[in-house]
Amino acid sequence: MKAQVEGCGCFPTGRHYAGIAHLIRIQAIGVVEGFDAELGWMDLPIALIDVETTGREGATDRIVEIGIVLGRGGEVIERRSWLINPGCPIPEESRAVHGITDEMVQGQPSFADLAAEIAAALTTVVPAAYNAAFDKSFLAAEFARAGYSRDQLPRSLAASVEWIDPLVWARELSELDKGKSLGEVSARLGIGLATAHRATDDAEAALRVLYAFAKDVRVPKSYAGLAQEQRRLLRLQDQERGRWRSPS
Numbered sequence: 001m002k003a004q005v006e007g008c009g010c011f012p013t014g015r016h017y018a019g020i021a022h023l024i025r026i027q028a029i030g031v032v033e034g035f036d037a038e039l040g041w042m043d044l045p046i047a048l049i050d051v052e053t054t055g056r057e058g059a060t061d062r063i064v065e066i067g068i069v070l071g072r073g074g075e076v077i078e079r080r081s082w083l084i085n086p087g088c089p090i091p092e093e094s095r096a097v098h099g100i101t102d103e104m105v106q107g108q109p110s111f112a113d114l115a116a117e118i119a120a121a122l123t124t125v126v127p128a129a130y131n132a133a134f135d136k137s138f139l140a141a142e143f144a145r146a147g148y149s150r151d152q153l154p155r156s157l158a159a160s161v162e163w164i165d166p167l168v169w170a171r172e173l174s175e176l177d178k179g180k181s182l183g184e185v186s187a188r189l190g191i192g193l194a195t196a197h198r199a200t201d202d203a204e205a206a207l208r209v210l211y212a213f214a215k216d217v218r219v220p221k222s223y224a225g226l227a228q229e230q231r232r233l234l235r236l237q238d239q240e241r242g243r244w245r246s247p248s
Contacts, residue, residue: 044072063084076207122156172237
């Protein structure tokens with residue numbers, strides 16, 4: 001979906017100038033179809049998604065827990081969670097991270113059994129996740145295994161949709177702070193995280209981090225502006241990490 005909307009008042013350097021916002025127009029690319037891209041993103045229903053898994057590869061590993069926390073206007077309005085039987089043993093290294101054991105998922109439904117319910121929970125929302133590429137890849141792989149084609153998925157899960165990612169903003173707004181993990185960022189902002197690496201608790205903490213970042217003047221207010229600026233920041237961050245990894 002593309003539309004011309006008012007911009008965020010920033011130059012390509014990332015600096016924001018409120019006084020010239022009316023002179024800048026941007027392309028509404030990556031927004032969920034059906035939402036007015038000119039609206040403030042804080043006023044839209046945001047579904048913060050977190051998955052716990054058997055490993056790190058979406059193509060081969062499986063989801064063992066999903067948490068979805070819905071927010072609007074800076075408030076948490078709904079929490080959903082599912083334990084999922086992955087159909088394979090959970091490796092010890094993964095159990096050490098999230099604490100979910102084979103016994104806990106024994107007798108739980110598979111992702112395919114829950115796919116319709118999870119898809120319904122992600123209908124008419126703006127998707128978000130901390131380190132969104134990870135959660136997005138796992139959900140896409142699980143829905144594909146469950147037999148869902150792309151046109152059967154909610155509009156929020158279209159490949160073209162830019163998930164809001166608080167990690168991208170943590171790297172930009174807290175550039176001088178060393179730790180960028182959800183736990184470290186939450187602690188600096190005074191946001192509680194009762195049980196780290198359990199899906200619903202992580203999702204709620206990440207949503208509250210996102211809402212805390214919304215107070216920063218460098219964060220665009222419109223949905224389209226946020227999506228565009230996040231894409232720009234992510235591209236720069238990926239380039240920077242690439243430079244660090246490349247041999248000198």
